[in-house]
Structures are given as C-alpha cells and as structure tokens.
Amino acid sequence: MGVEVSVEGLTKSFGSQNIWRDVTFTLPSGEVNALLGPSGTGKSVFLKTLIGLLHPEQGSVIIDGTDITLCSAKELYEIRKLFGVLFQDGALFGSMSLYDNIAFPLREHTKKKEDEVRRIVMEKVEMVGLLGAEDKLPGEISGGMRKRAGLARALVLDPQIILCDEPDSGLDPVRTAYISQLLIDINATIDATILIVTHNINIARTIPDNIGMLFRKELVMFGPREQLLTSEQPVVKQFLSGDRFGPIGMSEEKDEAVAAAEAAMQAAGISGGGTKDDFTEIIPQVQPNPGMPERKASVRHRERVLEMLPTFTPNVQDAILRSIAQEDEIKAQNRGEMAQAHAATVAAPAVALGKSAPDYAGDDAVTQSWAVAPGLVDGPTEEYEVPNEGGRHSSTEIPDNRS
Template structure:
C-alpha cells in the first residue's frame, strides 16, 4: 500500500522570486491526487520538492514518518526508493538505450540478476506500447515515446508513491486515455499513492480522488475532487472552463484595467472562448479495467466525501450525491461483468498502450 505524504507550511523561492508560500496538504495513502494551476505557478517545483531535489525555505515534507527537509542524505536516499517519478520531459539519459534507461533503477537499487531485470524491463516496455523500440536512443524517438519510456522507468520498482508531471504532454488524446487508465489500473493493483500534475481538464474531472490548485503563489484549495469540481471560486471555475474572462490572465496578475474591460465584454455577451460544459455535474470516475481488482481507495475516499457533504452548498451536495449514485451503478455493473465474463481467465496486468507512433505523438 502507498504511504501518506504530509506537507505543512511549505515555502519555496529562487533568490528574491517567491514561487509559492505556506502550502499545506496531505496526499492520502493509496489514493490518486491531481495538482492543477496556470503555467508558471510552480507545480513542477512542488514535485521536485517532494522528492528532495529542491529544498524549501520553510515547512516540512513527511514521508513514511521521515521529514525529508531535515533528514540525512542517507535517509533521503532510502526514502527515494519509495518513489517512481515521471518527469515532464521524460528525463532520459541521452547516451543510453530505452532498455538501459528503464533498467537503471533496478541496477541502481536492487541486486537482481540481469535475466530477472530483463523480464521486468520488457514487461514494462510492453505495458507502455514500446515493444521493438527498446534498443533506440532517446534522440531517435518522438517526445511522446520518450514520455512513455519515462513512465515505464517510473514503474520498474513497483513504487509506493508515483509522481507524474504532465503525463499527457506530447501524447495524442488516445494515448492520453490509455496512460490515464494505466495509472488507475496500477493503483488498483498495488494501492500506490499517486500525484498527477496536469493541465488536462478531462483527466482532472475523471481520474483523481483528490484535486488541488495553485494560483498566485498559494494553494487555493485541496481536497476530494467533488469539492473542487463544484466550487464557486472564480479562479477554479475559470480554469476548469478554459475561459479568458476571470482572475487568471496572460500574466498571472491580471491588472484592474484589463479585468474591467473583460467584465464589460462579458456583460455585452462577448464570449471568453471557454467551454460551456456544465461543471456542476460530477462525471463518474474512471474505473479499473475488467478483470482488475477494485480500488481500495474508493471506500476510504467515499467516507471523507460523506463527512463533507453537510458543509457543501445545496446544489453541490445534490451533484455529488448524483455522482456517487452513478459510480455505484458503474461499479456494480463491472462486478457483474467480472463475475460472468471476466473471471479467473481475466488478465491480471493493466491493458497496455497501443504500440507504434503517430504524427500527434511528437
């Protein structure tokens, strides 16, 4: 089972430039969380701080009982073995083949024999749809393929915590759907704690149990997805709808004159370009593929949501209750299919990504 990650009062700056301040949140053990926010708000910096690559000026990051902001280098080395990290650009070694890149954590952190390492590496390569490309160098493949190789490397140690920095960037919509499903299936199998940084609103609405949002150097909110998706906060509503009218500007700080002008345009019926989807509806969360175990995180998450229901506005409470009822129906249908069509002969590994490359994979 994945471990809890507790962040308290975290503040990070580069010189005089403050990135974010007093960030406090808890990634519940074994649950999938997502971190949203406009570009440049320090989401990738936050991930690097969680694994000790960057050191905060204030605050604590407690992982499996150890505060990594205060521990020794030896303790940090051991804590990092709990992590699998998919960096935004894949972060592959350019002089190594994909096979050697993916095998690197096994050779670095285990004493497995090469035959055993090969079995594990080829399984992960097959899982992300890169069979046949294992001997290629990172410079010989597309950005999307490098991203998938980075994910395979993040998974070879069966980590208890998985960090994914924009797993959809460089991928076409179909492979984005496969990668998202793969993360849900992995969570169902090993109950890993997963944090996804993303700008993809569809991922945010359908994949995580919890969502947080960074804006103007602060954590706007963090909690069950149902709370953020029904939030009336202007910055949250604007980000989810992708509309240019609202607190978020081309620069993070939208000045008063621009805000006034946009308010007049909006009052005149001029569109801000955002989607008109009804975000008061809670879309059912993606479920594991047939034949996979049910996610243990679901019941833990549901208990927290039920406790929060009385504190929500009436329309949000109704939307959450409808969403929970629909998810219960979907899970019941899945159990029936498993019983009658996906029983003992069902696959026990997540369905792999389609192999090959398309133009949109670049």
C-alpha cells in the same frame, strides 16, 4: 500500500521571487490526486520539493513519518526509493536505449541479477505499449513514446508514491486516455499514492480522487474532486472553462486596465473563448480495466469523504452522493458483463467437447479460474447516514468491497 504525504506551511522562493507560500494539504495513502494551476505557478517546483531536490524556506514535508526537510542525506536517499517520477519531458538518457533507461533504477538501487532485471523491464515495457521499441534510442522515437518510456522507468521499483509531471504533454487525446487508464490500473494493482500535475481538464474530471489548485502563490483549495469541480470561485471556474475573462491573465497578476476592458467586453456579450461545459455535472471516475482488482483506495476514499460530508456545502454533498451512485452503477454493470463473459467462456468449450455446460463448469481448472476472477461476488452492504440539504438525515446503502 502507498504512503501518506503531508505538507504543512510549505513556502518556497528563488531569491526575492516567492513561488508559493504556506501550502498545506495531505495526499491520503494510496489515493490518486491531481494538482492544477496556471502555467508558472510552481507546480513542477512543488514536485521537486516533495522528493527533496529543492529545499523549502519554511514548512515540512512528512513522508512515511519522516520530515525530509530535516532528515540526513542518507535518510533522504532511502526515502527517495519510495518514489517513481514521470518527468515532464521523459528525462531519458539520450545515449542509452529505452531498455537501459528503464533498467537504470534497478541496476542503481537493487542487486537483482540481469535475468530478473530483464523480466521486470520487459513487463513494464509491455505495460506501456512499447514492445519492439526497447532497443531504440530516445532520439529515434516520438515524444509520446519517450513519455511512455519515462513512465515505465518510474514503475520498475514498484514505488509507493508516483509523481507525474504533465503525463499528457506531447500525447494525442487517444494516448492520453490510455495513459490515464494505465495510471488507474497501476493504482488498482500496487495501491500507490499518485500525484498528477496537469493542465488537462478531462484528466482532472475523470482520474483523481482529490484535486488541488495553485494560484497567485497560494493553494486555492484541496479536497475531493467534486469540491473543486462544483466550486463557485471565479479563478476555478475560469480555469476549468478555459475562458480568458476572469482573474487569470497572460501574466499571473492581471492588470487592472485589462481586467476592466475584459469586463466591459463580457458585459457586451463578447465571448471569452471558453467551453460552455457544465462542470457541476460530475463525469464518472475512470474504473480499472476488466480483470483488474478493484481499487482499495476508492473504498478508503469513500469512507473518508462520507465522514467529512457534513462539512461540505449542500451542492458539494449532492455532487459526492451522485458520484457514489454512478460508481456503484458502473461497478454493478461491469460485474454483470464479466459474469456473462465468463459464462460464455465456460459454455463454449463444453459444447465443443460434447459436455453439458454445468458438467464442464464443475471441472477443477475452470472452477479455480472462476473463483479468482475479481468483483464477481457482491460483498455485504453498510448503511451510511448522510445529511440532506434540509439538515435531515437519510440512509444511503453503499456496497462494501473491502473483502
């Protein structure tokens, strides 16, 4: 399972320029998280601080119980083995083939034999859709392919923490959707803690369990995705909608004269160019592909958020409960479709062999494959008491998939 990452009072500067100050939040074990913020707010600097490439002026970064701001170089080297990092531009070695780039962490940090290295590398190459391109140099492929090769390299050590610096940059919308799905499938498979830095609002709406946002050198908020997506804070609403009218300007500190002029244009009905999407309408979170295990992190996240529910405003509570209902509906639908697919698979060979479907379904091999198919049997349910807007309590029944 992925490990918890906790930052407290983190402050970073370059000389007299303060990047961010007093940043405090926790990435829960195994959950998927996103960090948003305008360009230049230090999101990439934050990732480099998490892995100890940059040292903060104040605060702590506690990973698996170790504060990396205080540990020795040897301890930091061991802690870094927990990480897989997808850099913004892929950060591949230009003189190495994709295969050798992806194999590099295995050769550097393990004593595996070359045949085992090849098995792992080719598994990751296939996972990111680069089969047939493994012998090419980074300069011979597109930016999107380099990004996918960088992701394969980040995964070869089966990391417990995965940091992704703008995984969608250089990718078209279709490849972005594939990368997003891949991250969810990876989380379902190895239960790694994931932090995604992104400007892509669609990724932020559909992928993470939790979202944070940096602005003007501070953490605006961090919590369940529904909390940020339903926020009434002007900076959050402006960033989500992509509108030029609001606190965010071309430079981080918007000039008062510019702000006044834009306010006048807005009052006159002139558009700021943003989308008119209703972000309070929560889009269902992306689920693992059929055949993948259910995300253990989603179960833990649900339990944690339901415990916190009374601390949220009524609109956030409502959004969270609607999200839970949507997720349960999607899971039930997926289980039904998988059951139908398995029934069809069992029945077809039975007809071909002149057997009845029930007889063939009793075959040991078929019975075994049916038994290991994930998510076909509903688990027990538990009742959670959640407050409604009037302060009264109602009971919501939520499937418990921990088994």
